[in-house]
Amino acid sequence: MTRISFEEMKATIKQAFLNAGMSEEKADVCARIHTESSRDGVYSHGLNRVERYVDYIGRGWVDVDAVPTLEKNMGTMEIYNGNMGPGILNAIFAMDRATEIASQFGIGLVSLRNTTHWMRGGAFGWQAAEKGFVAICWTNTESCMPTWGAKSTSIGNNPFIMAVPRKEGHIVLDMAMSQYSYGKLSVTRLKNEKLPYAGGFDKEGQLTDDPGAIETSRRILPMGYWKGSGFAILLDLISALLSGGLTTAGIDKFDQGSCGSCCQVFIAIDPLKINTQEFIDNALAETIAQLKSSVPANENGEIFYPGEQSLKTRKLNMELGIPVDDSVWEKVKELAGLK
Amino acid sequence: MTRISFEEMKATIKQAFLNAGMSEEKADVCARIHTESSRDGVYSHGLNRVERYVDYIGRGWVDVDAVPTLEKNMGTMEIYNGNMGPGILNAIFAMDRATEIASQFGIGLVSLRNTTHWMRGGAFGWQAAEKGFVAICWTNTESCMPTWGAKSTSIGNNPFIMAVPRKEGHIVLDMAMSQYSYGKLSVTRLKNEKLPYAGGFDKEGQLTDDPGAIETSRRILPMGYWKGSGFAILLDLISALLSGGLTTAGIDKFDQGSCGSCCQVFIAIDPLKINTQEFIDNALAETIAQLKSSVPANENGEIFYPGEQSLKTRKLNMELGIPVDDSVWEKVKELAGLK
Numbered sequence: 001m002t003r004i005s006f007e008e009m010k011a012t013i014k015q016a017f018l019n020a021g022m023s024e025e026k027a028d029v030c031a032r033i034h035t036e037s038s039r040d041g042v043y044s045h046g047l048n049r050v051e052r053y054v055d056y057i058g059r060g061w062v063d064v065d066a067v068p069t070l071e072k073n074m075g076t077m078e079i080y081n082g083n084m085g086p087g088i089l090n091a092i093f094a095m096d097r098a099t100e101i102a103s104q105f106g107i108g109l110v111s112l113r114n115t116t117h118w119m120r121g122g123a124f125g126w127q128a129a130e131k132g133f134v135a136i137c138w139t140n141t142e143s144c145m146p147t148w149g150a151k152s153t154s155i156g157n158n159p160f161i162m163a164v165p166r167k168e169g170h171i172v173l174d175m176a177m178s179q180y181s182y183g184k185l186s187v188t189r190l191k192n193e194k195l196p197y198a199g200g201f202d203k204e205g206q207l208t209d210d211p212g213a214i215e216t217s218r219r220i221l222p223m224g225y226w227k228g229s230g231f232a233i234l235l236d237l238i239s240a241l242l243s244g245g246l247t248t249a250g251i252d253k254f255d256q257g258s259c260g261s262c263c264q265v266f267i268a269i270d271p272l273k274i275n276t277q278e279f280i281d282n283a284l285a286e287t288i289a290q291l292k293s294s295v296p297a298n299e300n301g302e303i304f305y306p307g308e309q310s311l312k313t314r315k316l317n318m319e320l321g322i323p324v325d326d327s328v329w330e331k332v333k334e335l336a337g338l339k
Numbered sequence: 340m341t342r343i344s345f346e347e348m349k350a351t352i353k354q355a356f357l358n359a360g361m362s363e364e365k366a367d368v369c370a371r372i373h374t375e376s377s378r379d380g381v382y383s384h385g386l387n388r389v390e391r392y393v394d395y396i397g398r399g400w401v402d403v404d405a406v407p408t409l410e411k412n413m414g415t416m417e418i419y420n421g422n423m424g425p426g427i428l429n430a431i432f433a434m435d436r437a438t439e440i441a442s443q444f445g446i447g448l449v450s451l452r453n454t455t456h457w458m459r460g461g462a463f464g465w466q467a468a469e470k471g472f473v474a475i476c477w478t479n480t481e482s483c484m485p486t487w488g489a490k491s492t493s494i495g496n497n498p499f500i501m502a503v504p505r506k507e508g509h510i511v512l513d514m515a516m517s518q519y520s521y522g523k524l525s526v527t528r529l530k531n532e533k534l535p536y537a538g539g540f541d542k543e544g545q546l547t548d549d550p551g552a553i554e555t556s557r558r559i560l561p562m563g564y565w566k567g568s569g570f571a572i573l574l575d576l577i578s579a580l581l582s583g584g585l586t587t588a589g590i591d592k593f594d595q596g597s598c599g600s601c602c603q604v605f606i607a608i609d610p611l612k613i614n615t616q617e618f619i620d621n622a623l624a625e626t627i628a629q630l631k632s633s634v635p636a637n638e639n640g641e642i643f644y645p646g647e648q649s650l651k652t653r654k655l656n657m658e659l660g661i662p663v664d665d666s667v668w669e670k671v672k673e674l675a676g677l678k
Binding site for chain 2: 072074075076077079105106107109111134136143146147148149150151152154155162163164171173175179197201205207219223224225227228230231233234235236237238240241242243244247248249250252269271273274275279280283284286287289290291293294295296297298301302303304305306
């Protein structure tokens, strides 16, 4: 397995984005986020997503020069048009605004319509937590999953993120509404393996852990069956109603790639406006202690809080380098003009 | 199957609550909510919960005279001490305040600490939707489920609700973090049936759809495996940090019944402060149309939006009467002094 240093990966991605027409500053931030995603083990939305992103820019599906414009200021709530600018930059801006508003009022909500793929949603949870804020954010997407009871695709996987800042390591949940991503299915199939648990229905309508059978049927499973299906629908509707933008059904019709003209919601809360640091520290410590003192299901099993494994992967990848798929890495180097 | 009219059920529950020491007005509201839960098909938290609730009052675990007191007013965010008052009344109050704040500012967040079991969380989503507000609310609970990777109980099932108002029927998601409740396990076991899908692990650590095996192991499954586990942890922490109250670990130590001194968060948003009614109607219509035009997984299968089946059950139960378990109904009549 090839491993690449953080700095080399970031510089290479940055050059690819510069070549695609991004400004120095924007390419730098986007390259950092893609590299951090790979660094934290979210390979699917890090280096692996660069080629597609450059393709979207080329097709005019992302306007590299666009910035969010304020549509409505309601004090603690601000609504922006993302103007089809880079999803990462729009989302960083929106979460930053949410934290600024929360600094003033305790809570801030920023919604974005008409934005583009934000890549790894967790990045914006970590961003807020780094600044000391509790955060909730989510996006809607094009449809990629059948709603419960259906076999044709009609709902998005609408990633949902919650973050709580903590000195010893932030507690961050970053989950899509499907039990597994299509990326996970293909990686598992290529290794000739089965999924850990059933991940969808086969063509005959039977639950299966065979990734290839699900890729064929396109009947990927919502997490928790009807629960993840319902959650996806509500996340979609609320993001559209809070931003005045497109629902999943609208994104499907708009048809400019994954998450083209999607809607996002960013909520930040300043926990120190409500409690003392001591109260917060105790609540977090008590909870982590309760989790960690659980009896592991398997001998020598370890119990992790949400976000802990990302930190472990981060540490390892910073020490050893970030693992890459050689063909993906060669392609990004090519986009950077380095071969 | 015995069916009881809404009015008879409500009057009987009300009398049981009056006998337990509740005031006329409070008993009326609590009886209405319990009856509405049964009416909508949420039998576990309607009539079936009355006996336990009266028991909690008798033990002093619920203070029937307590009302929420404001601890902090931050404009769009208000923090209340529930003073261990009736969970239903505290929650109705909190969601009402959230909608009042949202009427003024667009968004309102009310948190409650030191409150008691709110029964059916969905009730407060429907409440906000009836008034025309988008709503998000959740509660933490005592631990009742192993965190992912563990076999001992350490996390709550922390119900989470999202609601969107809609003329033709509100869209309401009301879900706990466990795939199935213990109530569902016991009902299924008593019918000698299997669960529709695996609902936990047996003592040997194998996934199983045998409800009795899960009741024995107490290894109930979080929805979506690690996803529901992580979601439960974040909902717990954020509710405690937003209200200054107890985490699940703290509720476990407090040990005054289910949800004794729990924390809750109520968020309301006025969608008409952001969009026209026409925009909202179109977004909802387009989404419902996309769901309804899906190809059903089973021949003659029907596809429902979240909340639709509650409405269907409501209509049926208002026509035919609300079905009751005879022994439960006799017990509540006894508490009402009617036998």
